[in-house]
Amino acid sequence: MDNIAPTYGSRGLSIERGEGVYLFDSAGKKYLDCFSNMGVNILGHNNPDINAAITKQIGLLTNLHGSFSNSARSKFAEKLCKETSMPKMFFCNSGAEAVESAMKFARLATGRKEIIAAKMAYHGKTFGALSLTNTMKKYNEPFLPLLEHVKHFSYDDTEDLKRTISSETAAVILEPIQGEGGVRLPSQGFLSAAKKICEENGALLVIDEIQTGMGRTGKLLASQHDDVRPDMICMAKGLAGGVPAGAVLISDEISGKLFSGCHTNTFGGNPLACAAGIAVLDTIERDGLLSNAEDVGSYFLSRLQEIKSPYVREVRGRGLMIAIELKTKASDYVKALQDKGILTIPTLANVIRLLPPIIIAKEDVDLALPVFREVLTNG
Numbered sequence: 001m002d003n004i005a006p007t008y009g010s011r012g013l014s015i016e017r018g019e020g021v022y023l024f025d026s027a028g029k030k031y032l033d034c035f036s037n038m039g040v041n042i043l044g045h046n047n048p049d050i051n052a053a054i055t056k057q058i059g060l061l062t063n064l065h066g067s068f069s070n071s072a073r074s075k076f077a078e079k080l081c082k083e084t085s086m087p088k089m090f091f092c093n094s095g096a097e098a099v100e101s102a103m104k105f106a107r108l109a110t111g112r113k114e115i116i117a118a119k120m121a122y123h124g125k126t127f128g129a130l131s132l133t134n135t136m137k138k139y140n141e142p143f144l145p146l147l148e149h150v151k152h153f154s155y156d157d158t159e160d161l162k163r164t165i166s167s168e169t170a171a172v173i174l175e176p177i178q179g180e181g182g183v184r185l186p187s188q189g190f191l192s193a194a195k196k197i198c199e200e201n202g203a204l205l206v207i208d209e210i211q212t213g214m215g216r217t218g219k220l221l222a223s224q225h226d227d228v229r230p231d232m233i234c235m236a237k238g239l240a241g242g243v244p245a246g247a248v249l250i251s252d253e254i255s256g257k258l259f260s261g262c263h264t265n266t267f268g269g270n271p272l273a274c275a276a277g278i279a280v281l282d283t284i285e286r287d288g289l290l291s292n293a294e295d296v297g298s299y300f301l302s303r304l305q306e307i308k309s310p311y312v313r314e315v316r317g318r319g320l321m322i323a324i325e326l327k328t329k330a331s332d333y334v335k336a337l338q339d340k341g342i343l344t345i346p347t348l349a350n351v352i353r354l355l356p357p358i359i360i361a362k363e364d365v366d367l368a369l370p371v372f373r374e375v376l377t378n379g
């Protein structure tokens with residue numbers, strides 16, 4: 001890590017290889033991956049279908065500017081739009097970039113400036129996205145002033161949203177489940193209620209599915225549990241199964257307000273990422289991975305909830321997005337789990353977050369449960 005700038009904390013591990021839901025360090029030690037690169041490797045590691053798709057595409061074409069068309073790009077866009085019931089889309093390369101794009105599109109489509117996000121939201125760390133992010137002071141404060149015309153309201157509180165929104169609001173952006181905010185699940189119907197409030201105020205609803213999308217919660221999009229029809233959906237992380245990719249799905253009305261050159265990038269929609277993305281969507285469908293995420297997720301959740309420990313406050317989640325909230329600091333537990341061969345994500349001060357690949361089987365969970373029991377009960 002000598003030449004790498006110190007912007008990341010260190011897990012003290014060098015990971016050299018992955019296979020399915022397992023990772024291997026430089027000494028060959030095996031880890032169950034409940035980290036998935038923060039949710040990116042949705043189909044695990046060394047996935048044969050993704051590998052075959054990108055190997056084939058490498059032999060044809062890897063990058064192509066958005067001013068040309070390409071069959072892999074068109075096919076991926078068509079599939080993604082169909083499966084999310086959105087008519088149009090824009091390609092980019094990461095989550096923060098998807099959020100930046102959505103903010104610009106919201107301004108163009110409404111002619112308004114203000115964006116409303118939720119308290120404890122995480123939308124990325126570029127300047128625009130960071131202006132919306134509200135999880136930790138240390139992320140925002142050193143970079144003030146951030147974007148103007150941004151407000152925050154209490155997540156899952158429609159009355160507070162009604163007080164905050166106005167005729168100046170271009171868009172409200174919401175995670176269907178707050179990920180970095182500690183795996184916070186809103187009440188059923190919150191997203192559709194938020195959409196109604198947006199409509200009443202002439203504002204757009206943007207759903208950030210960057211962490212929750214691509215099957216993580218048992219549906220392709222977590223917002224599909226709520227039957228909401230957003231105006232825009234941001235996607236990234238698992239979108240191309242580990243190849244960098246991001247996207248914003250948009251309505252026809254918004255698309256109609258965009259013009260050539262209003263927002264572009266060099267790598268977005270590159271055929272390599274698109275070929276990987278097609279393989280991800282095909283594999284999810286062929287292997288019934290949405291039901292796997294739901295079944296194995298609820299099995300994992302209920303087995304973890306059965307662990308009686310004086311240190312655990314609550315175990316919650318949906319599908320394969322699970323939080324173990326502790327009464328104490330999470331980092332020591334995350335380290336103890338890592339030492340015993342399970343990689344998890346420390347979140348806020350006291351939450352252990354699990355985002356395993358959605359290919360995980362009950363047998364993998366059964367092997368891991370005694371380790372969770374030991375670490376969580378020993379304190």
Ligand SMILES: Cc1ncc(COP(=O)(O)O)c(C=O)c1O
Nearest residue numbers: 094095096122123124179210211
């Ligand atoms: C909900 C959400 N939005 C946006 C982002 C930013 O994505 P990226 O790190 O690819 O910029 C993340 C990353 O964790 C996220 O969880």
